[in-house]
Amino acid sequence: MQIFPFIVVAWILAVGLYGIVTSRHLVHLIICLAVVQSSTYVLLLGVGYKAGAAAPFFSDIPRSTPAVDPVVQALALTDVVVEAAVSALLLALAVQAHKRFGTLDPEDLRQLQG
Amino acid sequence: MTPGVRRGVFLAGMAAVLAFFLWGLVGLPGFGHYPGPYGDVLNAIGIRQTHATDIVSAVNFDYRAMDTLGEEFILFAAATGMGVVLRHLREERERSAVDEARDRTDPGTSEAVRVAAITFTGPTVVVGWYIVSHGQVSPGGGFQGGVILATAFAMIYLAGEFLALKRISPVPLADAVEAVGAASFAIIGISALGVGAAFLANVLPLGHMPGEVDSAGTIALISFFVGIEVTAAFVVVASEFLEQTLIVRRH
Secondary structure, three states, X not given: OOOHHHHHHHHHHHHHHHHHHHOOOHHHHHHHHHHHHHHHHHHHHHHOOEOOOEOOEOOOOOXXXXXXXXXXXXXXXXXXXXXXXXXXXXXXXXXXXXXXXXXXOHHHHHXXXX | OOHHHHHHHHHHHHHHHHHHHHHHHHOOOOOEOOOOOHHHHHHHHHHHHHOOOEHHXXXXXXXXXXXXXXXXXXXXXXXXXXXXXXXXXXOEEEOOOOOOOOOXXXXXXXXXXXXXXXXXXXXXXXXXXXXXXXXXXXXXXXXXXXXXHHHHHHHHHHHOXXXXXXXXXXXXXXXXXXXXXXXXXXXXXXXXXXXXXXXXXXXOOOOOOOOOOOOOOHHHHHHXXXXXXXXXXXXXXXXXXXXXXXXXXXX
């Protein structure tokens, strides 16, 4: 099936967004954001895949071996680093939100804000 | 907006998004039919130009080094930002991690966890160091190896107490190391200007043989400093969170 990996991308994106919209806990919400972002990894690696090709590492295979796109793999690496940074920062904000309001439920947070 | 209404609005919107997404899929080349050409070009000339047999590292630390510099500063800014967000607020003080309940004693670390963590600390450092230093040859590089190296510090935390970790890697020291790693990347880029090349151009000798550890010029050097920066950044992030467990609010 030629478009199956891209359907997986859509599915991961959709369940992640659903989790964010219906979340009742900030840590859960941040994990859902990580799920949304992981859909982009699948998309990037799926776009660069070439049927029957090797990974773009030529230390132990002949130089002329067909290999998949290294650019999208480098982009996926960037993506992972940014996600780690964003998650860390958001979790820190969640810690402070819990200290200030005593709850991590987004519904209650909104009511406290007035 | 009640949760039920919000869910309904979301499902309607998501259905529309998915419809457009599937419509877009029809026009794609299909999985496994990579249209090129950038990846193919890089795979063909990357080894000759950079002497790196890991083309992903060549892309990260040479062809797209400018973007990676920005990416590294995102990590740097996030680690620094955490320090700002998790600063000690008024009426917060720090105390050692003793159990808050009076009728129980602090359980301490189990011997099994302690032995396992101590056993794996050394090998973790070796693996992390290997991944950092061989990024130009085989899969890996500064980002991946840096995270593994930071795991070694987490092991030290598991083997002892947080206060022991704080003695080995105090946050100010980790902050300084992080800054050195991030600044070195930029300095390597600027020093290329000094010899008349473009910013972040690969100006160092490329080594005799692609696939050897001393090959690939600035790719290996940048990967090394990125490894240092990532290790320190993750140690800072973990320490900031662990420090929160020591904080007691005065009421």
